[in-house]
Amino acid sequence: MRKYILPVLAIIGVVFAANFVAKQRKDVPKPPAEMSEPAPAPFDQTISGTGIIEASSENIEIASPIGAIVKYVKVQVGQMVKTGDILFTLDDREATANVDIKRAALDVAEAERLDAQQKFDRWKKLSDMQSVSKEEFKSRQYAAQLASANVKRAQAELAAAQTDLEIRSIRAPIDGEVLKVDVRPGEFAPAQVANNPLIILGSTDLLYIRVDIDENDAWRVKPNTKAHASLRGNKQIQTDLKFVRIEPYVVPKKSLTGQSTERVDTRVLQILYSFPKGAMQAYVGQLVDVHIDAGK
Numbered sequence: 001m002r003k004y005i006l007p008v009l010a011i012i013g014v015v016f017a018a019n020f021v022a023k024q025r026k027d028v029p030k031p032p033a034e035m036s037e038p039a040p041a042p043f044d045q046t047i048s049g050t051g052i053i054e055a056s057s058e059n060i061e062i063a064s065p066i067g068a069i070v071k072y073v074k075v076q077v078g079q080m081v082k083t084g085d086i087l088f089t090l091d092d093r094e095a096t097a098n099v100d101i102k103r104a105a106l107d108v109a110e111a112e113r114l115d116a117q118q119k120f121d122r123w124k125k126l127s128d129m130q131s132v133s134k135e136e137f138k139s140r141q142y143a144a145q146l147a148s149a150n151v152k153r154a155q156a157e158l159a160a161a162q163t164d165l166e167i168r169s170i171r172a173p174i175d176g177e178v179l180k181v182d183v184r185p186g187e188f189a190p191a192q193v194a195n196n197p198l199i200i201l202g203s204t205d206l207l208y209i210r211v212d213i214d215e216n217d218a219w220r221v222k223p224n225t226k227a228h229a230s231l232r233g234n235k236q237i238q239t240d241l242k243f244v245r246i247e248p249y250v251v252p253k254k255s256l257t258g259q260s261t262e263r264v265d266t267r268v269l270q271i272l273y274s275f276p277k278g279a280m281q282a283y284v285g286q287l288v289d290v291h292i293d294a295g296k
Contacts, residue, residue: 039230039238045294047217049271051209051229053286055202056274057174062087062199064189065167075199077181081172087199088183090168095161102161106154109147116140116147176203179284202284207277209241211290212268215250226293227273231282239280241273241290 041048068090075087120140180200183189189198209229213221223246230238247270273290282288 039228039235039289039291041291042228043226043291043293043295047213047220047292047294049211049213049268049290049292051211051273051288051290053282053284053288054208054210055176055179055204055284056206056208057176057203058208059179059284060173060176060201061197062170062201064090064170064191064198066090067191068168068189070183070185070187070189071168073181073183073185075178075181077178079178080176081178081201082175083172085172087170087172087178087201088189089170090189092165092168095165095168099158099161099165102154102158106151106158109151109154113144113147113151116144120144170199172201174201174203176201179204204277204284206274207282207284208244209273209275209288209290211271211273211292212253213271213292214253215267215269218250218269220294221246221269221271221292227271228291229273229275229280229288231280232287232289235289237280237282239275241275244272244274246271 071089071091073088074085075081081087120143124137124140178199179202180197182196183198211227224243227241227243228238229241250267250269253266253268271292
């Protein structure tokens with residue numbers, strides 16, 4: 001009987017160990033699905049790069065000029081706006097009260113100016129008859145001038161208060177489309193530039209593609225060259241591009257695809273191309289593969 005004890009204990013130990021390892025082992029993540037092959041280059045000599053679609057006005061990130069609570073949000077994603085349309089408003093109770101205070105102060109200053117001017121006019125008539133001293137006359141004259149200056153100061157303070165009230169209504173700087181809304185009533189809008197803009201606005205009748213070209217290929221790039229773009233995920237969706245400009249400042253490369261194989265330890269020359277919105281079913285922020293004609 002005893003000769004079976006050790007083998008049984010060994011079997012139990014193996015089973016326990018296997019069960020323990022099975023529980024502790026983490027699932028091995030599946031490798032990402034392979035991306036579809038980009039469309040073949042339509043040119044004999046090609047410079048290839050990754051491009052990102054943006055508004056032709058560039059993507060305008062709307063921020064708050066002051067830190068305050070959001071009162072109303074007047075727009076939604078996809079809405080077309082005109083220059084000056086209100087995008088969202090901030091809590092304006094204190095600013096409104098300050099305008100009322102400054103307006104009342106201006107009324108007081110106007111009344112004091114009128115009173116001082118009337119007194120000076122009377123003393124001026126008396127001075128013509130040489131019945132008052134020059135010192136008294138100058139004193140009345142300075143009082144009228146001081147009252148006029150106080151009116152101008154009150155007017156300036158009222159204008160400043162009205163400006164402070166006006167900037168609490170954040171307005172569209174251009175005609176365009178609301179691309180993103182990341183703000184809601186009751187939230188605090190910080191005055192500094194946030195990582196996530198409150199609203200992104202842009203002109204989308206014409207779309208731009210910002211293409212990153214490795215600095216090692218920058219010497220091959222020429223202005224006014226032809227280019228062709230194809231949509232990632234469906235190379236059948238493609239369009240010809242029109243040259244817009246070359247950004248003359250070479251910048252550090254940013255990761256666009258998020259893939260571990262993408263190099264970011266280099267610098268890139270950025271080239272802007274354009275295409276009409278209806279030429280390709282694509283959206284702002286989407287990545288495309290771009291081929292640029294490098295022939296003579």
